[in-house]
Amino acid sequence: MSDRSLLEIDNVQTSFRVGDSYYxxxxxxxxxxxxxxxxxxxxxxxxxxxALAFSIMGLHNSHKTKIEGSIRLxxxxxxxxxxxxxxxxRGKDMGMIFQEPLTALNPLKTIKDQITxxxxxxxxxxxxxxxxxxxxxxxxxxxxxxxxVMNQYPHELSGGMRQRVVIAIAxxxxxxxxxxxxxxxxxxxxxxxxxxxxxxxxxxxxxSGIILITHDLGVVxxxxxxxxxxxxxxxxxxxxVMSLFKQPKHPYTRSLLSxxxxxxxxxxxxxxxxxxxxxxxxMPRTGCRFKARIPWMADDTHEENPELREVADGHYxxxxxxxxxxxxxxxxxxxxxxxRE
Amino acid sequence: xxxxxxxxxxxxxxxxGGILRRKIDVVRAVDGITxxxxxxxxxxxxxxxxxxxxTSGRAIxxxxxxxxxxxxxxGQKLNQLKRQDRREYxxxxxxxxxDPYSSLNPKKRVNDIIAEPIRNxxxxxxxxxxxxxxxxxxxxGLSPESMHKYPHEFSGGQKQRLGVARALALQxxxxxxxxxxxxxxxxxxxxxxxxxxxxxxxxDLTYIFISHDLGVVxxxxxxxxxxxxxxxxxxxSAEDVYDNPQHIYTKRLVAAIPDIDPxxxxxxxxxxxxxxxxxDNKKAEFFDEHGxxxxxxxxxxTHYAALP
Ligand SMILES: Nc1ncnc2c1ncn2[C@@H]1O[C@H](COP(=O)(O)OP(=O)(O)OP(=O)(O)O)[C@@H](O)[C@H]1O
Ligand SMILES: Nc1ncnc2c1ncn2[C@@H]1O[C@H](COP(=O)(O)OP(=O)(O)OP(=O)(O)O)[C@@H](O)[C@H]1O
Ligand code: SF4
Ligand SMILES: [Mg+2]
Ligand SMILES: [Mg+2]
Numbered sequence: 001m002s003d004r005s006l007l008e009i010d011n012v013q014t015s016f017r018v019g020d021s022y023y024x025x026x027x028x029x030x031x032x033x034x035x036x037x038x039x040x041x042x043x044x045x046x047x048x049x050x051a052l053a054f055s056i057m058g059l060h061n062s063h064k065t066k067i068e069g070s071i072r073l074x075x076x077x078x079x080x081x082x083x084x085x086x087x088x089x090r091g092k093d094m095g096m097i098f099q100e101p102l103t104a105l106n107p108l109k110t111i112k113d114q115i116t117x118x119x120x121x122x123x124x125x126x127x128x129x130x131x132x133x134x135x136x137x138x139x140x141x142x143x144x145x146x147x148x149v150m151n152q153y154p155h156e157l158s159g160g161m162r163q164r165v166v167i168a169i170a171x172x173x174x175x176x177x178x179x180x181x182x183x184x185x186x187x188x189x190x191x192x193x194x195x196x197x198x199x200x201x202x203x204x205x206x207x208s209g210i211i212l213i214t215h216d217l218g219v220v221x222x223x224x225x226x227x228x229x230x231x232x233x234x235x236x237x238x239x240x241v242m243s244l245f246k247q248p249k250h251p252y253t254r255s256l257l258s259x260x261x262x263x264x265x266x267x268x269x270x271x272x273x274x275x276x277x278x279x280x281x282x283m284p285r286t287g288c289r290f291k292a293r294i295p296w297m298a299d300d301t302h303e304e305n306p307e308l309r310e311v312a313d314g315h316y317x318x319x320x321x322x323x324x325x326x327x328x329x330x331x332x333x334x335x336x337x338x339x340r341e
Numbered sequence: 342x343x344x345x346x347x348x349x350x351x352x353x354x355x356x357x358g359g360i361l362r363r364k365i366d367v368v369r370a371v372d373g374i375t376x377x378x379x380x381x382x383x384x385x386x387x388x389x390x391x392x393x394x395x396t397s398g399r400a401i402x403x404x405x406x407x408x409x410x411x412x413x414x415x416g417q418k419l420n421q422l423k424r425q426d427r428r429e430y431x432x433x434x435x436x437x438x439x440d441p442y443s444s445l446n447p448k449k450r451v452n453d454i455i456a457e458p459i460r461n462x463x464x465x466x467x468x469x470x471x472x473x474x475x476x477x478x479x480x481x482g483l484s485p486e487s488m489h490k491y492p493h494e495f496s497g498g499q500k501q502r503l504g505v506a507r508a509l510a511l512q513x514x515x516x517x518x519x520x521x522x523x524x525x526x527x528x529x530x531x532x533x534x535x536x537x538x539x540x541x542x543x544x545d546l547t548y549i550f551i552s553h554d555l556g557v558v559x560x561x562x563x564x565x566x567x568x569x570x571x572x573x574x575x576x577x578s579a580e581d582v583y584d585n586p587q588h589i590y591t592k593r594l595v596a597a598i599p600d601i602d603p604x605x606x607x608x609x610x611x612x613x614x615x616x617x618x619x620x621d622n623k624k625a626e627f628f629d630e631h632g633x634x635x636x637x638x639x640x641x642x643t644h645y646a647a648l649p
Binding site: 043 | 356357358366388389391395439440442443484486494495496498499520523524527528529530531532534553554555557560594595598602603604605613
């Protein structure tokens with residue numbers, strides 16, 4: 001373990017009970033986060049990003065969920081902690097910005113009470129100090145009229161205001177690891193960039209690490225040091241941000257990058273990956289999980305069970321045949337071009 | 342005749358405080374917006390978080406009673422209608438809600454959630470209803486066996502698609518889509534957006550599309566209104582708003598769009614710092630002495646901005 005290392009996840013498998021059996025939503029994920037590093041996780045909706053985040057935070061319902069593998073924060077195993085031990089770690093050593101702000105907030109408590117609750121648990125602040133800190137945090141996350149909002153209830157706030165309250169709570173005790181699950185989806189671009197700046201500052205100041213889960217590839221391009229791409233419960237590509245955007249290798253990553261609507265492009269229809277991700281019980285557990293989505297690739301080019309391999313310095317891919325991969329549209333265009341000549 | 346006209350719409354909320362929860366203040370969530378939509382167009386509503394976009398949407402579908410102003414749909418003023426007649430109109434206006442989590446009843450299975458509007462407004466046999474639900478699920482890229490699941494068994498993006506499926510169930514004329522794709526990966530997002538365009542063409546649908554993703558808005562919308570503090574600061578075509586923003590708020594918003602090329606990081610940071618400086622310097626010129634937004638003035642045949 002290097003002394004910069006903050007979080008080490010090794011071969012984590014998170015399974016949900018469906019009927020009488022367990023199905024893995026996170027299927028053998030190994031990742032690490034260093035101090036002062038932003039690791040972005042992107043990937044298909046339903047690929048297990050939030051399930052992984054909840055596993056790290058110890059937030060899954062233990063009667064319906066099984067978590068195997070090792071999760072170590074600052075060298076300490078956090079996967080097998082009791083609830084009281086977890087409560088000490090959560091908020092202070094690791095904090096989370098939840099994807100669904102409404103489920104993370106108590107509908108019956110004012111915003112002020114929800115922020116001071118966390119402070120109560122992890123600091124020795126007096127009531128007055130807690131109040132000041134709460135107000136300060138709301139201002140930091142850019143909530144206008146923060147003094148009024150302190151007395152409001154979650155349902156009285158707009159989507160983006162709720163999201164910012166959740167951010168304020170997550171950063172209230174300066175956690176060394178911050179997991180941000182879609183932290184800015186409900187925010188306008190101006191406030192989004194303000195929040196990202198704020199997270200960056202905190203990271204540098206406290207030498208903390210951030211796991212940034214997002215579908216917004218622009219945010220990834222501007223924030224991340226490294227990027228992990230998930231598909232069907234597995235990491236299919238892992239690389240530094242520049243390599244990932246400039247030399248994406250996995251067919252899924254390449255498809256994603258070509259689906260982004262741009263502010264310049266005038267295309268009427270956007271690129272779509274064929275088919276859907278199978279539901280957990282129907283997920284093929286052998287063979288390449290992406291195969292069904294790229295039917296035009298000849299069968300014999302796929303490896304049976306591709307592993308995550310390092311193909312360039314720090315660049316990992318779970319696909320052996322990426323060198324032969326092409327999009328049918330590209331082929332068609334080439335044909336047309338050849339025909340013209 | 343326009344499909345929908347919104348005339349000087351206002352929605353104000355009381356703020357309560359103290360132990361007695363007395364009214365101590367008021368939030369002017371929507372403070373005088375006017376818009377007109379033609380059949381078949383897509384109107385983008387973007388702007389500051391908390392500026393009143395969702396509230397406007399809710400007021401248009403009748404979930405919020407306006408403090409002032411009126412909403413006219415197919416020539417009929419909605420707030421003057423009797424309850425009974427209103428029902429018919431509201432069948433034609435549906436909304437995809439911003440928070441899929443709060444709008445999906447956690448105790449109901451997906452088939453009941455999607456069937457609800459169908460049962461309320463249409464008479465279908467059980468078989469027919471099931472077929473329709475499966476069709477709708479397929480349209481939004483969910484497997485037919487999702488029918489028997491509960492909302493908590495879905496990921497964030499999957500829930501959002503349920504909301505879209507439900508809004509489509511009755512084939513409405515106007516859909517107010519409040520952040521319909523914000524929780525989706527770009528590929529599923531592309532699928533939903535393509536699909537929204539296709540059915541728009543087929544059914545001559547009209548959309549109000551609320552989103553913070555300015556790339557998506559540009560892709561989808563003919564006309565865009567930018568909201569700030571309950572008012573419009575600018576309205577125009579995509580080119581007007583993105584390439585030639587007139588209001589300082591719009592300018593800053595457009596400058597904040599994340600760049601998909603990580604090599605531009607430094608350049609973007611510097612550019613934004615400059616625009617922020619300009620914003621701070623010039624802000625006073627663009628708002629009245631109380632910080633209020635001016636009325637819209639015409640800039641070109643398609644372009645309006647709230648200038649002094
Ligand atoms: N409590 C649960 N019980 C059963 N299945 C679940 C549960 N929570 C999630 N799942 C399933 O596990 C898979 C992974 O879900 P997860 O929420 O981690 O996806 P995600 O990558 O965060 O997606 P999104 O980008 O849409 O938020 C999905 O197929 C989802 O339907
Ligand atoms: N029930 C309510 N009671 C009091 N205030 C409310 C209520 N609902 C909304 N507001 C206030 O009205 C304003 C506008 O909220 P609205 O949800 O319309 O914003 P929005 O533009 O949709 O923002 P976002 O982009 O964050 O979703 C906010 O200041 C919010 O706090
Ligand atoms: S191994 Fe084959 S099927 Fe799998 S991702 Fe690579 S090209 Fe696709
Ligand atoms: Mg998620
Ligand atoms: Mg809203």
